[in-house]
Amino acid sequence: MTLHSDAVAVLSGWTAPTDDEEQLRKEFLTHLETHADAMYRECVPGHLTATTAVLSHDGSQVLLTLHPKAGMWLPMGGHCETGDATLAAVALREATEESGISGLRLLPGPLALDRHEVWCHPPHSWHLDVEYAAVAPAGAEAVISDESLDLRWFPVDGIPSLSDEATRRLARRGRAILVSTG
Numbered sequence: 001m002t003l004h005s006d007a008v009a010v011l012s013g014w015t016a017p018t019d020d021e022e023q024l025r026k027e028f029l030t031h032l033e034t035h036a037d038a039m040y041r042e043c044v045p046g047h048l049t050a051t052t053a054v055l056s057h058d059g060s061q062v063l064l065t066l067h068p069k070a071g072m073w074l075p076m077g078g079h080c081e082t083g084d085a086t087l088a089a090v091a092l093r094e095a096t097e098e099s100g101i102s103g104l105r106l107l108p109g110p111l112a113l114d115r116h117e118v119w120c121h122p123p124h125s126w127h128l129d130v131e132y133a134a135v136a137p138a139g140a141e142a143v144i145s146d147e148s149l150d151l152r153w154f155p156v157d158g159i160p161s162l163s164d165e166a167t168r169r170l171a172r173r174g175r176a177i178l179v180s181t182g
Helices: 003-013 019-034 087-101 165-181
Strands: 046-055 059-066 076-079 114-116 125-135 153-155
Touching: 003 019, 003 087, 003 125, 019 046, 019 114, 019 125, 046 087, 046 165, 059 087, 059 165, 076 087, 087 125, 114 165, 125 165
Parallel strands: 046 125
Antiparallel strands: 046 059, 046 076, 059 153, 114 125
């Protein structure tokens, strides 16, 4: 199975929790049908990415990065690479690289979809973001990577205003899954 076919399978089998996300799911699948390179940043109109909300072991906090380009507190995430086999693997790799935390446990997902404009290809391009959550081991300490200005733990219900609703939604959904599955 290729990364592209994994993305098709994941999105085809995913039940969107909202009407807006169902519309995005259909748009993402159409994009995958029409772009063989839809998984990689070279796809100019837009490309699939994976984002992961890293939660504390008890789900009370979420680790956010101060993104240098967006200037906002956001979850870990990024582009697919040629060695990636699945969207879940992309989500876990990006979360591990950007948080500096080993031993993250990915929760069943995806949990959400989001589409946002980015600057990969001027004047603009789109990230078609497939969103997951992961749980950090108890006592985990984050290490700032080159891709971040800062990393901080925030209460899931206290994400700063210098963030966005997609981040809040993902953190809440991740916490709910963690609490329900233990």
